[in-house]
Amino acid sequence: MRRNADQPTIDDVAALAGVSRSAVSKVMNGRGGISPKTATAVREAAAKLKWVPSATAVALRGSRTRSVGMVIARSTDLLATDPYFAVMISGAEQVLAPRGYGLQLHLMGDDPEAESATYRKLVRERRVDGFLLTESRIGDPRFALLRELDRPAVLIGIPWRDDPQPHVQSADPLRGMLDAARHLLDLGHRRVAYVSGPDDRVHTVQRRETFVEAMRAAGVTPATVAARRFDSLEARTITEELLRRPDRPTAIVYANDMMALAGMGAAQRAGIDVPGGLSVVGHDDLPIGAWHYPALTSVAQDLASLGAAAALTLLRLLGEEPPGPIPDIPPTRLIVRESTAKATHQ
Amino acid sequence: MRRNADQPTIDDVAALAGVSRSAVSKVMNGRGGISPKTATAVREAAAKLKWVPSATAVALRGSRTRSVGMVIARSTDLLATDPYFAVMISGAEQVLAPRGYGLQLHLMGDDPEAESATYRKLVRERRVDGFLLTESRIGDPRFALLRELDRPAVLIGIPWRDDPQPHVQSADPLRGMLDAARHLLDLGHRRVAYVSGPDDRVHTVQRRETFVEAMRAAGVTPATVAARRFDSLEARTITEELLRRPDRPTAIVYANDMMALAGMGAAQRAGIDVPGGLSVVGHDDLPIGAWHYPALTSVAQDLASLGAAAALTLLRLLGEEPPGPIPDIPPTRLIVRESTAKATHQ
DNA sequence: TTGAAAGCGCTAACAC
DNA sequence: GTGTTAGCGCTTTCAA
Numbered sequence: 001m002r003r004n005a006d007q008p009t010i011d012d013v014a015a016l017a018g019v020s021r022s023a024v025s026k027v028m029n030g031r032g033g034i035s036p037k038t039a040t041a042v043r044e045a046a047a048k049l050k051w052v053p054s055a056t057a058v059a060l061r062g063s064r065t066r067s068v069g070m071v072i073a074r075s076t077d078l079l080a081t082d083p084y085f086a087v088m089i090s091g092a093e094q095v096l097a098p099r100g101y102g103l104q105l106h107l108m109g110d111d112p113e114a115e116s117a118t119y120r121k122l123v124r125e126r127r128v129d130g131f132l133l134t135e136s137r138i139g140d141p142r143f144a145l146l147r148e149l150d151r152p153a154v155l156i157g158i159p160w161r162d163d164p165q166p167h168v169q170s171a172d173p174l175r176g177m178l179d180a181a182r183h184l185l186d187l188g189h190r191r192v193a194y195v196s197g198p199d200d201r202v203h204t205v206q207r208r209e210t211f212v213e214a215m216r217a218a219g220v221t222p223a224t225v226a227a228r229r230f231d232s233l234e235a236r237t238i239t240e241e242l243l244r245r246p247d248r249p250t251a252i253v254y255a256n257d258m259m260a261l262a263g264m265g266a267a268q269r270a271g272i273d274v275p276g277g278l279s280v281v282g283h284d285d286l287p288i289g290a291w292h293y294p295a296l297t298s299v300a301q302d303l304a305s306l307g308a309a310a311a312l313t314l315l316r317l318l319g320e321e322p323p324g325p326i327p328d329i330p331p332t333r334l335i336v337r338e339s340t341a342k343a344t345h346q
Numbered sequence: 347m348r349r350n351a352d353q354p355t356i357d358d359v360a361a362l363a364g365v366s367r368s369a370v371s372k373v374m375n376g377r378g379g380i381s382p383k384t385a386t387a388v389r390e391a392a393a394k395l396k397w398v399p400s401a402t403a404v405a406l407r408g409s410r411t412r413s414v415g416m417v418i419a420r421s422t423d424l425l426a427t428d429p430y431f432a433v434m435i436s437g438a439e440q441v442l443a444p445r446g447y448g449l450q451l452h453l454m455g456d457d458p459e460a461e462s463a464t465y466r467k468l469v470r471e472r473r474v475d476g477f478l479l480t481e482s483r484i485g486d487p488r489f490a491l492l493r494e495l496d497r498p499a500v501l502i503g504i505p506w507r508d509d510p511q512p513h514v515q516s517a518d519p520l521r522g523m524l525d526a527a528r529h530l531l532d533l534g535h536r537r538v539a540y541v542s543g544p545d546d547r548v549h550t551v552q553r554r555e556t557f558v559e560a561m562r563a564a565g566v567t568p569a570t571v572a573a574r575r576f577d578s579l580e581a582r583t584i585t586e587e588l589l590r591r592p593d594r595p596t597a598i599v600y601a602n603d604m605m606a607l608a609g610m611g612a613a614q615r616a617g618i619d620v621p622g623g624l625s626v627v628g629h630d631d632l633p634i635g636a637w638h639y640p641a642l643t644s645v646a647q648d649l650a651s652l653g654a655a656a657a658l659t660l661l662r663l664l665g666e667e668p669p670g671p672i673p674d675i676p677p678t679r680l681i682v683r684e685s686t687a688k689a690t691h692q
Numbered sequence: 693t694t695g696a697a698a699g700c701g702c703t704a705a706c707a708c
Numbered sequence: 709g710t711g712t713t714a715g716c717g718c719t720t721t722c723a724a
Binding site for chain 3: 009010011021022025026029031053054056057058059060061062
């Protein structure tokens with residue numbers, strides 16, 4: 001069992017530099033009232049000892065941990081399926097790390113109790129200063145919880161019912177969906193289905209409504225199905241069912257790429273050619289879609305930018321960054337590849 | 347900007363219970379020498395105030411943070427492709443969370459400098475007690491670094507050159523590979539290729555060697571190609587090249603599922619039927635492989651168990667858990683699906 | 693069985 | 709311009 005045996009402390013640095021503790025502190029935190037001579041001595045001593053202020057001591061002293069939390073409640077299966085989060089997190093890291101902030105990640109099953117318990121614990125134990133929230137939910141309980149816990153949080157996505165919860169979103173979160181509708185219409189599709197994720201997610205509902213609306217405006221009423229869970233098995237089952245219908249769709253739009261890929265597999269297995277007999281559209285534009293055959297037409301959204309913007313916004317809420325405009329997050333847009341083609345009406 | 351305005355402290359609890367600070371501490375930490383009466387009063391007060399010891403204060407006092415670090419240096423593209431990590435992390439969480447441990451995650455590009463700087467910073471700032479290491483590398487610099495930093499770490503995988511680095515691995519990490527060789531041989535494949543990831547990963551080299559060895563023992567010499575990077579584009583390019591060879595393989599084994607899926611796409615795009623004209627084998631058995639058409643034959647390994655075992659081992663190193671046998675991690679094994687079939691020799 | 697007091701490593705008032 | 713000092717919230721001797 002290791003101890004922090006020989007880690008130097010501020011006093012060691014002070015001693016080596018021949019100054020007082022507070023002088024060291026002032027130098028390291030760039031506060032004024034220090035002679036250049038002293039500053040240099042301190043910096044040299046610190047470098048020599050490889051000393052860095054203990055995050056724990058700073059946290060205790062200042063009651064901020066310089067660490068943000070992210071709790072993700074999703075089934076393992078789902079985590080295993082969709083690399084979605086990793087990209088967002090790496091975007092967030094890009095702004096957190098340079099500011100000396102850490103990210104506490106908690107992954108857990110899809111259990112509301114465990115989820116809120118985790119938030120509570122993180123706050124009570126004062127492990128984090130704020131949170132990054134993903135996947136806006138219908139009737140999202142997290143906003144109220146975090147207000148109760150009095151901790152800032154930034155949602156990646158669109159809050160339910162215009163809740164004042166701080167959030168970040170793409171410059172045009174639904175544009176890709178509109179493009180998709182237009183694209184399918186242009187290709188002559190009239191029997192179209194939309195397979196959404198569970199209806200407790202805000203984005204899934206919005207995207208579906210946007211898509212349906214756009215199709216309706218053109219006189220086409222899409223069939224809509226909501227997967228009970230957000231995974232590939234559902235996508236397959238639903239697709240099979242859809243394809244058995246007498247008025248089977250000539251195009252299906254899925255809530256995400258993994259579902260789309262699974263759906264494509266189901267269609268092909270049923271002997272239906274994609275895109276010859278069925279056009280397929282995904283969402284998120286994950287790399288795998290492009291390498292698939294046929295390559296997946298998908299709505300791209302810049303997950304890394306979203307993560308980065310959310311982190312920046314949170315840092316501002318924490319008083320760590322000067323206020324400023326939320327950085328631009330590119331609009332969503334449709335990437336047309338091979339999985340969509342002209343409708344073939346039998 | 348929020349402050350920990352009204353968070354109760356141990357003194358609040360002590361006051362409410364009418365006892366001293368140390369009495370509260372003793373009760374909460376289950377140390378003896380406390381009358382039942384006092385204990386009850388303290389527990390009630392703590393519950394009423396919803397007080398939990400501040401992790402920061404405990405850390406400063408005890409010089410352990412109850413938090414472990416995990417730094418992953420991989421390109422965003424790769425993170426976007428392979429959901430590999432999320433599963434391991436959720437396995438680790440399963441043992442960390444109940445013990446009150448947190449996980450600090452740092453994702454970054456594939457930059458050795460930045461990587462080691464991150465380890466150093468995490469240790470110097472005393473943000474974590476130990477580390478979980480993934481993806482054993484050839485000449486892995488992390489072991490020496492962590493010894494220098496004097497922090498315990500557990501590697502998920504097999505350390506390079508029998509380094510004494512603590513690690514966890516499947517009960518039979520290469521069995522799946524042997525099964526795969528046997529399987530392809532049984533199907534009559536004689537022209538076989540193995541596409542590995544970059545050769546700086548231990549597991550990729552071991553798997554390749556195991557596979558090649560097994561094939562050789564049966565008189566077949568596989569072509570081997572190492573992807574320079576570990577991603578789908580490489581898989582595609584390499585596959586195309588392989589398929590253009592005059593003696594083109596009738597079966598290709600890939601280092602992971604995403605590469606296999608991409609390779610399959612490349613083959614299909616080149617007009618080669620899978621598995622009719624080419625058999626394909628992946629590794630990791632991610633869910634998406636099963637929903638693909640044709641469903642991917644793949645070597646399964648229990649990533650969640652690996653993550654959990656690693657976390658448990660680390661906790662033991664930290665003196666947090668009694669020693670005991672490393673929990674069983676199921677052997678790797680081949681899952682035969684649709685992407686492999688009898689070889690068709692022209 | 694209980695409580696007083698010291699101190700973990702740091703920052704920020706405040707005095708010099 | 710510099711040093712002294714008082715905590716941040718907790719655990720742990722040590723006395724009572």
